[in-house]
Amino acid sequence: MKPVDTAERASGGDASGGTPGAPAEAGTRSPLGLLRRQLQQILAFASLIVLAGFFSIASSNFLTWSNISGILLSTAVIGILALGTTFVIITGGIELSLGTGMTLAAVMTGVFLVNLGWPLAVGVAGGVLVGALIGFINGVNIAFLKIPPFIATLAMMLIAEGLALVISDAAPIYFTDVPGFNDISRGNLVPGLDLPNAVLILFALTVVGAVILNKSILGRYTFAIGSNEEAAGISGISIRKWKIIVYTLSGAFMGIAGVVLAARLNSAQPSLGVGYELQAIAAVVIGGTSLQGGKGSIVGTLIGALIVGTVTNGLRIMSVPQEWQTVIIGLVILVAVYTDILRRGKGG
């Protein structure tokens, strides 16, 4: 895996000066150029360190292994959602049905495993497929019916929310009688390493996502569509097909997040989920992916998700009320996006 590639292409500097007739910037391979091109990720990573430093001074409970592992566990769900939606956002789209879609996937996992008694692996796969199906429908609505992504996924957000309540009869489904399900998130796959599986899943998906975005055809086309959809079409790329694939991929990640969340809680909570989409989108944006499309990275998204998780956790440890935590997350988004604007302003 070489996430460096994306970093270079994605947050790549408007490095050449704005002076007319100035020769195009040379030496984009130089260490300095590389540094500048990765600035957004470096900044994000630095702020993560600073935040962690701040909270560990503010509270002695912060820098303990159990707390760090707790942060990672609580980041896992938002992180997985954010990874998938990074692709959507790089194409210039948006995905608002992440939160409730995830809930629907979790509820359906409950139906498969508890109500229908399917084997564990099949039920889990079914849950992931439900997520992929939601993404696929979003993709079809957007690519074929030409419904703007904001509207299409907003509608899906409501549909999924309602369906989750209807199907579950508005009551949580408990997995207490499904052996092994809870271990998907809480178990420890690697002996001796005190990290819950949910975190390992997040890391594994980060690698998978980075490889897809940086190395695969799908990744290329994701950037191409986001950079210039019309030119991509004229270049012989089937825009419809690839958009549907991107939304389906994001949907599959959403399904995985649903399973991970349900496993963590050992229950599918039909009313949980609203608001996750905004936190996930926030993580993507903090990680340096542009809502205008054409630019973004998976590693940035992971860091963004960790920042969201750290801030939430740190504030909770400092006993900052829930309401103020939300306010502060909002401010973090503003600061992150503004530094990106500053950086680009300086370059161009």
Place this chain on the structure above:
Amino acid sequence: MDQQLLTINGVSKAFPGVRALHEVNFDLTSGEVHALVGENGAGKSTLMKVLAGIHRPDAGTIRVDGRTVEIDGPQAAQDLGISIIHQELSLMPDLTIAENIYIGRERRRGLGFFVDEKDLNRRAGELFERLGIVLDPRSRVGDLLVAQQQVVEIAKALSFDARILIMDEPTAALTESETETLFRLIRDLKQHGTGIIYISHRLEELKAVADRITVMRDGTYIDTLPAAETDLRHVISLMVGRQIRDETRPRPKTSATETVLQVRGLSTKRLLRDVGFDLRKGEILGFAGLMGAGRTEVARAVCGADKADAGEIILHGKPVAINSPAEAAQLGIGYLSEDRKRFGLMLDQDVHFNILISSVQQYANATGLVRDEQARLESQRYVDTLKIKTPSIRQRTKNLSGGNQQKVVIAKWLLRDCEILIFDEPTRGIDVGAKEEIYDLLNSLAEQGKSIIMISSELPEVLRLAHRIVVMCEGRVTGILDNADADQEVLMDYATRSGVHGGIAT
């Protein structure tokens, strides 16, 4: 009438690492159109930005009406009566003409809460009357033709009592008849004593509109020539700093060569009527015609970008259905749009990304991962063979000049191994020296056996490159000529063979 409006003397301007202007001289008298020409990067824009108060010169003097002035900001330029009409229009489509012209300067009423619309429209009406413009100030700008919007821009500039008007490529987006309307307005303005600095890549039109031509090259002043008596070839040689070699005319490919593509009865509801032609192997087939004749529509229909309502496309003797550019690319047909920035390139991505994007699948393994190292070698090979000037294949295409951007698009389709290439205005917005390179490239592609359709609004370009020429007018093919039988007059004759043409509604 002939009083000196503007004198620029020995103006220099340097940016870090670049000498953008070096002791440039320029002058403008009232009632004159003074054209400023030069290749991209010659310093025209920088000079105009100095006049507009965007850049401050490092050395030299600027005099307006004989008085030495410091233009230290856009407001100062406006106060001196200097106005710029930019290449890109900056009007707000949802506001009316009058609202656009007087935006920020509206007279208020009702305690300053409301705009006095009546006053706006009255003032705009008076302005139009003075300028002889026939437009309703209450029309929405978004409903106007591009040429009419250009007229509104000019009116807006003049509403500031501009006496020095700078026009940057004003005809770039205009049809021929619209251009004529613009020229009429320019002549009117001259009558009223306005001095106009006219920047254009279309040298032919300078003959029609300019009094004097000043040539710049590499940030320096080269020469000023009277427009009427000067041979344009001489102007071009001054611009590029070398003699342009004599034009050669290609001979038609013999009809014995294989026919690659046949188009029959191509029609669309909007414009095209029964368009048919053959494309032979190794041939450059020129498409000539006035703006709106349907040339681009033919290209877009052939490459699947637009849907044709009727007609047949026969590739190597077999009828094919092309429903999207993706399918066209599968069949080896590549389309290079006239609007490179919109349809050709992903400007924020690097050269390699753009060259590879149509061929990624050929460079992927079974799991869909791209073997980028190998692909990069190919990109580098095309950068070398097409002489694309870029520091590396990782350079963003945004930072390349127009000619090099065009070459990147060409490289994209060559890598895809298209046998039919459709070029729509291949040299639009490309400076003179780079045009020559594109011409050479087209010729060598044809020699290698590629079949090329070339749409161009510049007749000399068509005559110079095309083996045969299809002439269109109002959606129909009015003639298909061998190069030897064609000259500019003949082509114009075919291009206007429908009785009705020209004249924009105002």
